[in-house]
């Protein structure tokens with residue numbers, strides 16, 4: 001079996017997506033890239049997270065061909081491979097429909113530096129232009145919004161996308177950005193949030209480079 005460890009991690013972190021409330025049902029998806037093999041392990045399409053076993057996880061190359069697995073890959077596989085193709089620092093991608101990030105995405109707004117933890121993404125969380133789910137256009141819009149500068153982006157009228165140099169970091173980024181989205185929503189509901197200065201966020205970005213497990 002190819003990418004056994006990555007398959008197990010995709011199944012494990014899929015369960016965590018539900019346990020942490022970051023997504024419901026079969027929404028969202030996860031992948032992990034193995035640079036040595038040039039292959040990614042990605043969640044199968046439309047199977048409940050608690051039913052996904054390591055052998056259900058689909059192995060694909062970066063051209064979008066299925067290499068191993070009986071199941072259909074997640075419909076958003078283009079939105080995963082585009083980051084592995086274009087960013088040498090990205091080894092895992094997490095996509096969720098978490099409530100507050102999706103709420104802000106439906107306003108087609110970005111999340112400014114309402115809290116220093118926005119630095120998990122960068123100086124802000126951009127918002128990618130809307131495109132139909134599962135299309136190469138959505139993958140392009142997501143990459144265009146995030147580029148090499150950010151580690152997360154909202155997807156207009158859809159949800160949240162986070163990347164990292166391993167699955168733990170990508171997952172933590174999705175969790176922390178959802179927290180910041182909730183803070184942004186709540187502060188906007190009772191007043192006008194105070195946004196941290198670009199200088200302070202630059203300092204945070206420096207500090208966050210050394211954050212987490214490398």
Ligand SMILES: [Zn+2]
Pocket residue numbers: 027028095096097133158159
């Ligand atoms: Zn989605």
